[in-house]
Amino acid sequence: MSITFYLPKDAASLALGADRVARALTRAAAARGLDVTLVRTGSRGMLWLEPLLEVATPEGRIAYGPVRPGDVESLLDAGLAEGGAHALRIGRPEEHPYLARQQRLTFGRCGIIDPASVEEYRAHGGYRGLEAALAAGPAGTVEAVKASGLRGRGGAGFPTGIKWNTVMLAESPQKYVVCNADEGDSGTFADRMLMEGDPLTLIEGMTIAAVAVGATRGYIYCRSEYPHAFAALETAIRAAERAGFLGANVLGSGKAFHLEVRLGAGAYICGEETSLLESLEGKRGIVRAKPPIPALKGLFGQPTLVNNVLSFAAIPWILEHGGEAYAAYGMGRSLGTLPIQLAGNVARGGLIETAFGLTLREVIEDFGGGTASGRPLRAVQVGGPLGAYFPDTLLDTPLDYEAFAAKKGLLGHGGIVVFDDTVDLARQARFAFEFCATESCGKCTPCRIGAVRGMETIDKVIAGESPRENLALVTDLCEVMTDGSLCAMGGLTPVPVMSALTHFPEDFSGRGAKLPLAAE
Numbered sequence: 001m002s003i004t005f006y007l008p009k010d011a012a013s014l015a016l017g018a019d020r021v022a023r024a025l026t027r028a029a030a031a032r033g034l035d036v037t038l039v040r041t042g043s044r045g046m047l048w049l050e051p052l053l054e055v056a057t058p059e060g061r062i063a064y065g066p067v068r069p070g071d072v073e074s075l076l077d078a079g080l081a082e083g084g085a086h087a088l089r090i091g092r093p094e095e096h097p098y099l100a101r102q103q104r105l106t107f108g109r110c111g112i113i114d115p116a117s118v119e120e121y122r123a124h125g126g127y128r129g130l131e132a133a134l135a136a137g138p139a140g141t142v143e144a145v146k147a148s149g150l151r152g153r154g155g156a157g158f159p160t161g162i163k164w165n166t167v168m169l170a171e172s173p174q175k176y177v178v179c180n181a182d183e184g185d186s187g188t189f190a191d192r193m194l195m196e197g198d199p200l201t202l203i204e205g206m207t208i209a210a211v212a213v214g215a216t217r218g219y220i221y222c223r224s225e226y227p228h229a230f231a232a233l234e235t236a237i238r239a240a241e242r243a244g245f246l247g248a249n250v251l252g253s254g255k256a257f258h259l260e261v262r263l264g265a266g267a268y269i270c271g272e273e274t275s276l277l278e279s280l281e282g283k284r285g286i287v288r289a290k291p292p293i294p295a296l297k298g299l300f301g302q303p304t305l306v307n308n309v310l311s312f313a314a315i316p317w318i319l320e321h322g323g324e325a326y327a328a329y330g331m332g333r334s335l336g337t338l339p340i341q342l343a344g345n346v347a348r349g350g351l352i353e354t355a356f357g358l359t360l361r362e363v364i365e366d367f368g369g370g371t372a373s374g375r376p377l378r379a380v381q382v383g384g385p386l387g388a389y390f391p392d393t394l395l396d397t398p399l400d401y402e403a404f405a406a407k408k409g410l411l412g413h414g415g416i417v418v419f420d421d422t423v424d425l426a427r428q429a430r431f432a433f434e435f436c437a438t439e440s441c442g443k444c445t446p447c448r449i450g451a452v453r454g455m456e457t458i459d460k461v462i463a464g465e466s467p468r469e470n471l472a473l474v475t476d477l478c479e480v481m482t483d484g485s486l487c488a489m490g491g492l493t494p495v496p497v498m499s500a501l502t503h504f505p506e507d508f509s510g511r512g513a514k515l516p517l518a519a520e
Contacts (some may be wrong), residue, residue: 042197045351087479147323149335154308185384447490
């Protein structure tokens with residue numbers, strides 16, 4: 001009897017020894033004369049349990065984790081092949097409280113299928129969305145996206161359907177679809193997980209977009225730090241081409257769509273869509289002034305649809321089930337599901353996909369289990385290095401674009417980084433300026449110069465040099481950067497700085513006493 005095991009091969013699992021577990025399992029099974037099939041999947045997102053080894057049983061998959069190479073023999077002795085009892089036994093993964101509370105629309109196949117297999121992808125519902133889009137036609141597809149309420153998951157939150165409609169209506173002999181896979185925010189990994197664990201969902205979403213807007217060529221701009229994602233995408237694209245889902249005649253429709261992956265060079269600024277387009281054209285990644293917007297004049301001067309990985313990956317579910325079904329999730333103007341990435345000083349870090357509306361406190365305490373150190377939580381940064389630092393008093397803020405904006409924060413890409421009471425927020429504010437100074441493309445003065453001056457001024461504050469006057473100067477610098485920067489790099493750098501000053505002023509005094517700011 002053949003036994004089927006499932007073991008992730010995404011970057012996080014590999015870093016925790018998944019390949020070593022695979023070798024140990026293969027050797028031990030061979031020594032025992034077992035007929036074993038080992039399927040390498042993506043991760044389900046319970047990162048504190050990786051490597052998570054699963055076995056197919058008549059009752060469904062049974063998971064064990066975190067598994068180390070030295071655990072393999074004892075697992076086999078305990079009846080691993082039949083899902084036997086063991087200290088590492090998790091049970092059915094979908095029944096684990098961490099997964100059971102989620103609504104996995106985008107990540108429903110991640111950790112379950114072989115990411116390189118079109119057959120497995122289709123067996124789990126893949127390409128139904130593309131079939132629905134071909135039946136609905138361009139206008140019907142765009143209307144479904146509008147009805148879904150989907151907003152850009154890259155951080156800006158712009159309505160996806162409006163962008164698609166603009167590109168669809170643009171007249172040009174050549175249009176492009178570009179995926180921004182330059183996931184550079186600290187504490188984010190959802191794009192990577194999807195590209196490594198279920199790349200065909202992204203490919204299908206981009207194909208639907210191409211059919212809708214009339215594009216024949218597409219590019220995935222993947223960050224250079226993601227070699228495993230790059231390889232997984234290349235493999236999946238070749239598989240989709242062989243199966244007739246990409247190429248000159250997509251699914252026999254007569255419509256052509258050719259897709260390529262391009263590797264970035266490690267510049268954070270290329271996460272900004274116009275810098276990304278400059279890089280794709282072979283130029284230095286520098287922000288373009290807008291207008292014209294990329295939807296009208298983008299890659300090589302042609303109408304270009306630019307969306308984030310998670311935006312495209314949400315599309316197949318929307319087209320299969322309908323825009324209204326997707327809009328039934330969420331709250332207010334934040335509809336659908338949000339892939340949340342929980343990281344930092346947290347006991348149970350990982351990926352959580354749930355409808356908008358969960359509070360920060362619920363995510364950190366119910367899913368994350370509090371801090372990993374066991375010390376009191378002091379600050380949470382949401383939205384990457386340009387996101388605000390929230391204190392405990394703001395943890396009941398719901399994960400919603402407008403709710404965060406009202407608290408002078410941003411959801412960004414859904415990354416949440418937790419800090420305990422040992423964090424120094426003055427140094428975190430300095431890091432925001434330092435990060436901007438390092439990663440700025442240099443095109444506009446407020447960002448290029450303001451970040452450097454801000455870093456120098458915070459250094460003076462930390463050193464105790466005229467703190468009141470220098471904090472007033474920091475406030476002025478932040479105002480100039482917010483109002484005068486060409487893009488969000490300089491425009492949002494003041495967000496973490498001012499949130500640290502507002503919510504944790506004692507860290508800027510050097511004496512534990514609150515210093516009045518210029519605004520007071």
